[in-house]
Amino acid sequence: MAELLRDLWMFMKVRKKFWLAPIIVVLLLMGTLIVLSQGSAIAPFIYTLF
């Protein structure tokens, strides 16, 4: 995983494609959130009717 991130960083640095950084960061954060929150079901407790 660390190697993949390093490769991505080097790719952005060499090719000067830093605009890719937000896309990668957002996707990583979303992925982490989805994986970590799996297997829990607290949400139905905090429902609203409308």
Add this chain to the structure above:
Amino acid sequence: MKKFLQNLGLVLVSTLLILGTLELGVRYLHRNLGKYPKKDPILHHALVPNAVLERIKDEFAVTYRINSLGLRNEEFSIEKPQDTFRVLMLGDSYTFGIGVEIEETFAKQLEKRLNAAGGPKKIEVINAGVSSYSPIIEYLFLVHKGLSYQPDLVILNYDISDVQDDYKYTQIAEFDAEGRPLKVNPIEVQYYYREIRKGIASNIPLLQKLRLHQFIMERVYQLMGKRDVPHYYEMAKVISGDIEYDRDLPMRENAGDWKQHFDSSAKYLGLIDELLKENNIAFAIATYPYAILISEQEWKIGRRLRGFDEKIYPTKLFDYLAEFCKERGIPFLNSTPDFIAAQEYPLYYAYDGHFTPAGHAIAGKAMTQFVLDKQLLAPKSSLVDKSHHVANP
């Protein structure tokens, strides 16, 4: 400086692009999520007609299809067909059938079993269960909709949470001079853990409209819940026994004397009884146990979050209900013994707490036996429950 601004602009565009793509993705994934209840000027809330709602959770994946009359039922003609005996099932989320398909609900199990038992008329059971309905709203539902379906029999499924629901709805309802409800205004009532939601959720209108924001916040709640089960347990203990916050009040050991709150709910049951008598429609009341009333093992996760330990809890609610029905000569079913005798597991979802398909099957079987034993399919004139003394005929 120009180069820096160019790069900054590129990063901003890139950020907006990925967030926009994710927003579209979430909207596509949740295209069938649909709205669940909508605000209703008379009934506080009601199902959206013709809605198709997918609910995919860890414990179940179901689709709720709402018919054109706003009920979780197949389409049916308001005008009752000849040679049809129509049963109207009132209730809340347990009757609605959270977590199960429509044909698995105890309402449809009853219909199937009664028709299989044979009889001169076709039996049609209409499922009018809506989450968080309670007798005050069920009375209004009958007045404004239910009676027009010309039911021959109304079965009201009284849920343990109805005690608190009626207490809450009474505060936002309007009444006529004789104390009969005219409407329950569609004002949000405070529910369990609402404060936590308010604490986390954004108050920025634009963010509230973004599905991506909802998607992320739901997962943040889930993360919090996963980490904080002991915290939720302690928190539930703090509010337990307080009718303002506690939906499980009738099962709390520290609840004190809460019969006054049941009496308030019973007032609406009495109004329903009178209304149905005036219209020559048979009436029965049924209730069923929550998991903690029958087993230490059932509802294993959810019970901790609601501040319950791994033991069986008692409740006086069913005694109060039985006494009320006895006084009025209303046939009454408490299916707790049927659930205790069942050899199946689980009858309830471990987290959610509603009936699994097996739980609905037990409830449907018990209700069929009850309807047959009490001869509730007989003509109305012979329907007085002869096993009970009628104090106020």
